[in-house]
Amino acid sequence: MSPHHWWLVPSWRSGGGCYVDGEQRRQVDTNYQHGGGWGPRLEVGPLEDIETEGPQSPLLSQEALCFSPLFLHQRLKKEKKMTNQNVMVSDTAITVAVSNSSLFPPVAQKPPAVPGNYITISKKKLQNLDINCGARINSWVDSMRASSPTHMKSSALSDDLNSWIVHHPSALDMFEEITNASKGKQIVMFLDYDGTLSPIVDDPDRAFMSDAMRATVRKLARYFPTAIVSGRCRDKVYSFVRLAELYYAGSHGMDIKGPSKGSKYMKDAQSLLCQPASEFLPMVDEVYKTLLEVTKSTPGAKVENNKFCVSVHFRCVDEKKWTELAQQVKTVLKEYPKLRLTQGRKVLEIRPTIKWDKGKALEFLLESLGYANCADVFPVYIGDDRTDEDAFKVLRKRGQGFGILVSKIPKETNASYSLQEPSEVMAFLRRLVDSKKLSLRRHFRMRRRRLEEIKMSLPN
Numbered sequence: 510m511s512p513h514h515w516w517l518v519p520s521w522r523s524g525g526g527c528y529v530d531g532e533q534r535r536q537v538d539t540n541y542q543h544g545g546g547w548g549p550r551l552e553v554g555p556l557e558d559i560e561t562e563g564p565q566s567p568l569l570s571q572e573a574l575c576f577s578p579l580f581l582h583q584r585l586k587k588e589k590k591m592t593n594q595n596v597m598v599s600d601t602a603i604t605v606a607v608s609n610s611s612l613f614p615p616v617a618q619k620p621p622a623v624p625g626n627y628i629t630i631s632k633k634k635l636q637n638l639d640i641n642c643g644a645r646i647n648s649w650v651d652s653m654r655a656s657s658p659t660h661m662k663s664s665a666l667s668d669d670l671n672s673w674i675v676h677h678p679s680a681l682d683m684f685e686e687i688t689n690a691s692k693g694k695q696i697v698m699f700l701d702y703d704g705t706l707s708p709i710v711d712d713p714d715r716a717f718m719s720d721a722m723r724a725t726v727r728k729l730a731r732y733f734p735t736a737i738v739s740g741r742c743r744d745k746v747y748s749f750v751r752l753a754e755l756y757y758a759g760s761h762g763m764d765i766k767g768p769s770k771g772s773k774y775m776k777d778a779q780s781l782l783c784q785p786a787s788e789f790l791p792m793v794d795e796v797y798k799t800l801l802e803v804t805k806s807t808p809g810a811k812v813e814n815n816k817f818c819v820s821v822h823f824r825c826v827d828e829k830k831w832t833e834l835a836q837q838v839k840t841v842l843k844e845y846p847k848l849r850l851t852q853g854r855k856v857l858e859i860r861p862t863i864k865w866d867k868g869k870a871l872e873f874l875l876e877s878l879g880y881a882n883c884a885d886v887f888p889v890y891i892g893d894d895r896t897d898e899d900a901f902k903v904l905r906k907r908g909q910g911f912g913i914l915v916s917k918i919p920k921e922t923n924a925s926y927s928l929q930e931p932s933e934v935m936a937f938l939r940r941l942v943d944s945k946k947l948s949l950r951r952h953f954r955m956r957r958r959r960l961e962e963i964k965m966s967l968p969n
């Protein structure tokens with residue numbers, strides 16, 4: 510047996526599992542289990558131990574992987590079987606590298622490419638609830654459960670948080686390093702809304718942003734081009750934020766509009782409009798109406814029309830009814846192969862199959878602002894949800910700026926830094942504004958001094 514071949518089994522008390530899709534292309538035992546309690550786990554062992562037969566599970570949520578690198582680390586240490594290997598769980602895959610010496614990549618470092626010396630579990634099989642592959646309802650419900658931190662053991666949580674924070678340090682603690690890295694570059698700000706600018710609440714219609722946060726974002730936009738990138742429909746998120754000087758990308762980036770007030774950063778910002786999924790409008794509307802009707806029988810379910818996508822909220826649905834709700838949604842979506850399902854925080858999100866996401870929206874906005882091929886731009890994206898990972902990934906790929914994940918618990922992420930909650934986001938934004946003001950003041954003071962020197966040196 511080669512010491513470099515290892516297998517990984519994401520497992521749940523209820524079962525689960527997936528294919529190992531890399532070098533060895535072997536299937537993992539889907540019923541592998543470990544000690545009790547609900548919770549995402551990633552088991553590890555020599556590749557040779559894998560059972561080669563077993564049903565394929567089309568789904569494992571990203572959340573199910575959120576503790577896995579750390580769990581894996583501990584397990585690996587315990588087993589003392591692995592001395593010089595690197596284990597990584599990225600958004601695209603679970604990967605075991607065989608040569609690097611550290612367990613995690615340093616902050617802002619790109620994840621290693623796959624496959625090569627890596628064993629990979631492909632993202633498609635892990636992340637999305639792919640209705641077209643005929644996902645089983647159990648898998649859907651597992652994924653819905655995984656999005657609930659209440660299912661995570663608190664002891665594991667604090668251990669993992671301590672290790673996680675080392676690799677995704679607080680953006681507040683690292684403020685100096687961050688501003689140093691941005692020196693001489695144009696910072697462009699991208700802000701998610703729910704869970705980033707406003708706290709998560711039970712009723713999506715009441716996710717208000719505080720006046721203090723609004724004032725902070727207003728100041729921020731004075732100094733840096735600023736965009737709100739949200740899963741909500743653009744009008745709705747605008748009604749919460751109410752700042753006309755910002756760029757807005759609603760419906761997970763499928764509805765982008767420039768500032769109605771115009772912008773000092775772009776000549777013709779008012780006419781900026783991008784709606785790459787417009788042909789899906791009638792279909793999304795139809796699905797919204799059907800889902801509204803069908804889910805009426807499930808107490809607490811809430812269907813939200815986000816124009817180019819639909820959200821089915823289960824935050825207020827009794828867990829015993831989650832299977833019923835998943836079944837209702839699945840039945841409706843069977844009729845719409847051009848729509849796909851993803852998952853956010855206690856929400857099922859239905860959207861067109863087009864290749865457009867928050868990452869694409871970020872790229873589109875940078876291009877519109879004239880920074881497409883510019884080395885001197887420093888985009889900062891702050892978000893809390895799975896859909897924000899697409900934007901974090903784009904930043905890593907560009908090697909510009911960085912992502913900040915808003916989370917109190919360890920999550921697998923492509924972001925470089927973390928903040929715990931919207932109040933920390935506000936503190937970070939305020940510091941950005943203050944630091945910019947200070948540097949501008951210094952700049953003008955120096956310019957004035959220089960002008961005076963020139964004046965003095967001129968003959969009377």
Ligand SMILES: O=P(O)(O)OC[C@H]1O[C@H](O[C@H]2O[C@H](CO)[C@@H](O)[C@H](O)[C@H]2O)[C@H](O)[C@@H](O)[C@@H]1O
Nearest residue numbers: 702703709710711713716739740820824854856
């Ligand atoms: O991209 P975002 O701005 O973060 O939008 C993602 C979803 O956010 C909203 O739902 C979430 O926040 C609600 C209010 O706090 C909460 O009740 C819900 O459980 C969360 O999932 C919004 O309602 C969705 O339409 C967005 O897709």
